[in-house]
Amino acid sequence: KPQALTFKLVLLGDGRVGKTSLVLRYVNNVFSEKQEATVQASYLTKRLVVEGVPITLAIWDTAGQERFHALGPIYYRDADAALLVYDIMDTDSFIRVRNWVKELQQMASKNIIMAIAANKSDLVRAKKFDLQEAESYATLIGAKLFVTSAKLGTGINEVFLDIATRALQK
Numbered sequence: 001k002p003q004a005l006t007f008k009l010v011l012l013g014d015g016r017v018g019k020t021s022l023v024l025r026y027v028n029n030v031f032s033e034k035q036e037a038t039v040q041a042s043y044l045t046k047r048l049v050v051e052g053v054p055i056t057l058a059i060w061d062t063a064g065q066e067r068f069h070a071l072g073p074i075y076y077r078d079a080d081a082a083l084l085v086y087d088i089m090d091t092d093s094f095i096r097v098r099n100w101v102k103e104l105q106q107m108a109s110k111n112i113i114m115a116i117a118a119n120k121s122d123l124v125r126a127k128k129f130d131l132q133e134a135e136s137y138a139t140l141i142g143a144k145l146f147v148t149s150a151k152l153g154t155g156i157n158e159v160f161l162d163i164a165t166r167a168l169q170k
C-alpha cells in the first residue's frame with residue numbers, strides 16, 4: 001500500500017496566542033483554558049483526505065516565547081507550509097506575525113505556503129474586530145486569513161484544509 005503524501009507544517013507566532021490550542025483542537029478536538037506554554041516544540045500528525053487523496057500533515061507546534069526564537073529555523077527550514085498565528089485582541093502579536101513572515105521570506109523555502117490565523121475570536125463581542133489590515137496584509141504575502149477560535153472550534157478545519165489543499169496543488 002503506498003504511503004500517504006506527507007506535508008510538513010510549522011506553527012509560528014507569539015507566546016500565548018493559541019498555537020498549541022489550535023493544533024489540539026484540530027487533531028484531538030479538545031481545548032484547555034490552562035494550556036501550558038510549549039517548550040521548544042512539539043509534534044503531532046493528522047491524516048485527512050483532500051479531493052480523494054490521503055494526506056498526512058506533520059505538524060510542528062513551536063514555542064512562541066522569545067527565548068526560543070533562535071530555534072525557528074530548525075522547524076521551518078524544510079517546511080512545506082507555515083501557519084502564522086496571532087491573538088485577535090493583541091496588536092503586538094500581529095506585528096510578530098509580520099516579523100515571522102519577513103524571516104520566512106528570507107530563510108525558508110521560496111515556495112512555502114502561508115496562512116494566517118486570527119485566533120481567540122470568541123473574546124471579541126459582536127464581531128467588532130477590524131480585519132481589513134490583516135486581510136490586505138495576507139493578500140500581499142499570498143496567504144489567506146482565517147478567523148479562528150480554538151475554544152469554540154470555529155475556523156479550525158478551514159485553515160488546515162486550506163493549507164493541505166494548497167500543498168497538494170503545489
Ligand code: GTP
Nearest residue numbers: 016017018019020021033037038064120149150151
Ligand atoms: P506558547 O506555547 O507560549 O507559544 O503558547 P501558544 O501560542 O501555544 O498558546 P496556548 O495554546 O498555550 O494558549 C495560551 C492560552 O490561551 C491558554 O490559556 C489557552 O486556553 C488560551 N487560548 C488559546 N486559544 C484560545 C481561544 O481561541 N480562545 C480563548 N478564549 N482562549 C484561547
